[in-house]
Amino acid sequence: MKLCLLLFLHCLCCLGLTEEPSTGTPHDSGPVDEDEETEEVQSCRVKRVFSLEERRRIGGTIQRLGLQLLENLPISPQQPNVVLSPLSLAFALAHLTLGAHNETEKLLLKTLHAHSLPCYHHILGGLLPHFRNTSLDMATRMYLRPGFQVKLSFVEESLARYQSQPVPLVSVEEVNQWVENATNGHIPNFLESIPHDVVLMLMNAVYFKGEWQTRFDPQGTTKGAFYLDNQNSVSVDMMKSAQYPLRLLHDPELDALVASFAFKGNSSFLVVVPFPGRGNVSSVLTKLNISDLYRRLPQEKTMQVNLPKVKLQYRQELDEALTNMGLGSLFSGPDLSGISDHPLKVTGVRHASTVELSEEGVEASATTVITSMRSISLFSVNSPFVFALVDDDSLAPLFMGIVTNPAPDNDSMLNDDPHSNSTMSDQPVMENSYENSRSCSEAGAEGSSVQTCSAPAGEREHLQNVNGLEDSDGKQ
Incomplete structure (x- = not known):
């Protein structure tokens, strides 16, 4: 990065x-x-x-x-x-x-x-x-x-x-x-x-x-949809990891999901994605408190992560x-x-x-293919978000920003099945992951981007969510 x-x-x-x-x-x-x-x-x-x-x-x-x-x-x-x-x-x-x-x-x-x-x-x-x-x-x-x-x-x-x-x-x-x-x-x-x-x-x-503490494999980067609103999206390069250690918080006060990606060198990348239909990036800014979020963020858990590659x-x-x-x-x-x-x-x-924002980083300790885990949560940054690059010592934001379109030079396209959302930061249902080898349905809070991925029909066992997302009170 x-x-x-x-x-x-x-x-x-x-x-x-x-x-x-x-x-x-x-x-x-x-x-x-x-x-x-x-x-x-x-x-x-x-x-x-x-x-x-x-x-x-x-x-x-x-x-x-x-x-x-x-x-x-x-x-x-x-x-x-x-x-x-x-x-x-x-x-x-x-x-x-x-x-x-x-x-x-x-x-x-x-x-x-x-x-x-x-x-x-x-x-x-x-x-x-x-x-x-x-x-x-x-x-x-x-x-x-x-x-x-x-x-x-x-x-x-x-x-x-x-x-x-x-x-x-x-x-x-x-x-x-x-x-x-x-x-x-x-x-x-x-x-x-x-x-x-x-x-x-x-x-x-x-x-x-x-450098990311856990890198994204460039071979895993594929085209994906970034939803500008409830009607329009753009195609972006989406960095993907099947098993990524992430601190993830469901914050009802912000009406948003908050994730922290660790860097080498005592810094981290904070991403705040508003819940669809319940807020937008502007409403998040008025309530954002970085030091409070870092106090409440839970320990890392391994999950699927999709993050847009942007310049x-x-x-x-x-x-x-x-x-x-x-x-x-x-x-x-x-x-x-x-x-x-x-x-x-x-x-x-x-x-x-x-x-x-690119895949660069140290070698990941986790593999890029799920083998032994029965199920895994998915955090996908595919709609407008607020970010901060934070010094972990002073908690000073070195950089901050708002991304509502990570590919402004690309033509937008109509969503096939738009949600009836009313804000620019709305997040529709995620597209199928792993080249459609699994189907994903929403789990947890309505409108969140954390999903449960189940194996397609014919597999011996269904995948069950074992990574229960913590809310701001630490409950699962």
Whole structure:
């Protein structure tokens, strides 16, 4: 599985650069009076190791930011999927907060859900060394227009907290090359041009290449139907495994099935599939709580799994979404006097991401053919879903997204036997599995995608479901 994202925030000087200063180096705004620092800030500076509880509180703030952004990004037939990194956005806005004062700082901290969280910058920035031990690479950079004077205190805090090194803003080609390198070639030609009045760009890039703990055999990937709604479907490549260890939760609070696929390297892939006729991806977002789900997810059980193989690209200006989230003043008259004595405003927040979900992973310990098991449950992701790539330590969502059509370039087709559903996330009866060697009927909650597979007529014994799906209370 490969995911990569680039987020950059660019600022312009409202007055323009009327004359070229003699030097483009940061200038010192004067020594900081240590007496003005609170005891809390001083303790954060001294503290080097933060507890799991503190890291998970930060993970919770990143989750809430991501959910809020997903709720404010449009989905349409022309752009049916959303892929973003709440982690990346948190880093960009937190970086900007270092140079914000007064009401602007309060608004940014409120949007980050960090206004009452001690040592926020220190703990968030402290996640960077942790990610070096995972499958995630994160790079940060601060581009400065030559001649633009930025306060030394901002540069020092940017480097100390978020490892953002200032470099001269020379050309769009140089910026695009850095982006391409940081995303392992997945996001080329990110910018067409850089306006002459842009004097500062805060950038970060996130790249994740994970290996499944249990891989999907490429030979098992076949064409399958993904149901867009109760009338239309598209043909997609569906990765299949006959015996896959999966943590699966029937959640009546979300009206959804929740599954967690394990990656190597202390991360996991969370999939939330709404029940047909009882909810959709929008209703799920308003109730989603990742840390609570991970607390309630049961132990792994072996079952059949179908997961669409997807490669999605997503580019979006986030200005409107952030304005809807209460940050409209960033683009008109913010107080960013901690960055420079020149009046600044944010002129754009651009986001680009790609996601590739494939069979890659370590060798599976389970075989791909059922031999000794009498029956097995089936979990099939064949209708719109919400996903999150989660760091298992902090429970911070590294990536989140909504997939309503994993193959937007394919023509849709009418379902042969559509259900009478009324939501975009409805999930019809699954097609027969194992090349129609077994017939499958629904089991458990009405509308769920967990089914009991029985042998065709003539076999000596019927298969019976032995993998009873746990509900949120742990009952079977």
